[in-house]
Amino acid sequence: MQSRLEPHQVKRLRNSLEQDTQLVQQCLQGDGSAWEELVRRHTRRIYNICYRFTGNRTEAEDLSQDVFLRVYRTIGSYRSAYGGFATWMTSVTRNLLIDHYRRTKRDRVTDSIEDKILVVENKESAGRRPDEQALLGELSGQVQSALTRLSPELREAVILRDLQQLEYGEIQQVLAVPEGTVKSRINRGRIELARILQQMGVRPS
Amino acid sequence: MNWTCELTEERLSDYLDRLLQPAEQTAFDHHVNGCARCTPLVASVSHLLTTLRTLEPVDPSPRFVDSVLTATLGAPSWRNMRGWLRGLSSPRFIYGAASVAATLILVLYTSGFSFKKPRLADLSPVAIYHKANSQAHLVYAHGVKFVSDLRVVYEIQSRLRQDNELPSTEEGTLPKSSPSQDPGRTDGTNPAAPRQQNRADGIGRSLEILATQFTLLSLPVGERRMP
Numbered sequence: 561m562q563s564r565l566e567p568h569q570v571k572r573l574r575n576s577l578e579q580d581t582q583l584v585q586q587c588l589q590g591d592g593s594a595w596e597e598l599v600r601r602h603t604r605r606i607y608n609i610c611y612r613f614t615g616n617r618t619e620a621e622d623l624s625q626d627v628f629l630r631v632y633r634t635i636g637s638y639r640s641a642y643g644g645f646a647t648w649m650t651s652v653t654r655n656l657l658i659d660h661y662r663r664t665k666r667d668r669v670t671d672s673i674e675d676k677i678l679v680v681e682n683k684e685s686a687g688r689r690p691d692e693q694a695l696l697g698e699l700s701g702q703v704q705s706a707l708t709r710l711s712p713e714l715r716e717a718v719i720l721r722d723l724q725q726l727e728y729g730e731i732q733q734v735l736a737v738p739e740g741t742v743k744s745r746i747n748r749g750r751i752e753l754a755r756i757l758q759q760m761g762v763r764p765s
Numbered sequence: 766m767n768w769t770c771e772l773t774e775e776r777l778s779d780y781l782d783r784l785l786q787p788a789e790q791t792a793f794d795h796h797v798n799g800c801a802r803c804t805p806l807v808a809s810v811s812h813l814l815t816t817l818r819t820l821e822p823v824d825p826s827p828r829f830v831d832s833v834l835t836a837t838l839g840a841p842s843w844r845n846m847r848g849w850l851r852g853l854s855s856p857r858f859i860y861g862a863a864s865v866a867a868t869l870i871l872v873l874y875t876s877g878f879s880f881k882k883p884r885l886a887d888l889s890p891v892a893i894y895h896k897a898n899s900q901a902h903l904v905y906a907h908g909v910k911f912v913s914d915l916r917v918v919y920e921i922q923s924r925l926r927q928d929n930e931l932p933s934t935e936e937g938t939l940p941k942s943s944p945s946q947d948p949g950r951t952d953g954t955n956p957a958a959p960r961q962q963n964r965a966d967g968i969g970r971s972l973e974i975l976a977t978q979f980t981l982l983s984l985p986v987g988e989r990r991m992p
Contacts, residue, residue: 592838607825632837700820722817747778754809
């Protein structure tokens with residue numbers, strides 16, 4: 561698989577992994593400041609995964625907080641043999657997002673896909689601030705809206721690959737599926753997302 | 766290579782990631798350029814990828830990190846307390862605390878504080894000062910006594926050594942033996958008699974000094990005066 565990483569990026573990634581491992585060790589020894597540092601280092605990434613998946617800031621914050629709570633409780637079960645701490649944390653995030661999706665799906669009483677989309681859009685509007693509403697008129701808002709219409713399997717694959725820039729191997733670890741499935745989901749997700757955007761009137765310039 | 770629309774969809778990500786073999790790449794390009802269905806598909810997905818990669822990350826509210834830390838580590842005050850308590854377990858603090866404790870125990874011990882029967886009155890600064898003062902004087906007096914004892918002992922030893930050495934030197938100058946004289950017999954001309962007398966006088970003086978010193982040592986510490 562072709563890697564997009566330059567040598568200096570690989571070095572930076574390795575340093576980051578080592579720092580994470582050291583901070584985890586300090587956390588396990590009860591160092592609160594190490595945990596605080598871990599939270600600060602990963603907040604943005606985890607929050608963005610949640611936000612891109614749910615399309616709602618309030619839900620994203622709640623879910624991100626749940627992620628950190630779960631990581632805090634289960635950090636003792638993390639082993640560096642599983643891969644980087646960031647990958648492990650992304651795994652925890654993904655599992656919580658899927659749980660959340662299934663839970664909210666049961667709560668929704670809808671008869672058709674169109675109704676479901678409408679409900680999602682209304683929920684988005686309710687959770688957004690005026691500046692977010694303004695963003696909806698822009699391309700990023702349209703892409704975000706299109707993302708929430710993708711199936712969760714395709715959505716998570718596209719988010720991890722094209723928004724979080726994870727390698728195929730890392731996505732394979734996070735999703736716990738074979739590499740062929742990862743590639744297939746990413747490919748189908750991209751095509752589906754492009755079609756949704758076309759339906760929304762977004763055309764390539 | 767015969768390329769189809771299904772193959773284009775299936776291998777589109779490989780094409781975008783430049784993972785197609787040269788022959789596949791040629792067939793892909795050839796098909797897409799002449800296919801009314803695949804051309805817009807490839808263009809739209811390429812555009813989508815460009816758009817996705819230029820999306821700016823969003824930040825949570827500024828209070829987010831604090832709320833996570835409060836939910837995991839507790840309120841800020843408790844977090845600070847934990848940090849402070851954690852500082853107590855550092856080796857520097859432990860060594861410092863051990864030194865202070867040792868000093869405290871030493872001071873209390875010196876002041877005559879009884880660890881078996883501790884009394885609150887013994888811990889008052891005035892009591893500690895008085896007891897420490899008397900204890901210090903006592904220690905000083907014991908020290909003086911010890912030094913003076915040593916002086917006496919060394920003095921006696923030196924005098925005895927001196928007395929032992931003197932006769933042997935003088936005897937060495939005398940004729941070794943007189944064949945005409947029986948052992949233990951004196952003829953009145955033997956000059957050894959005054960030397961023996963001198964030696965006896967020396968031992969007597971040593972004993973007098975010793976007696977004086979022992980008289981001095983037997984007195985209570987406060988009544989003693991150095992000669």
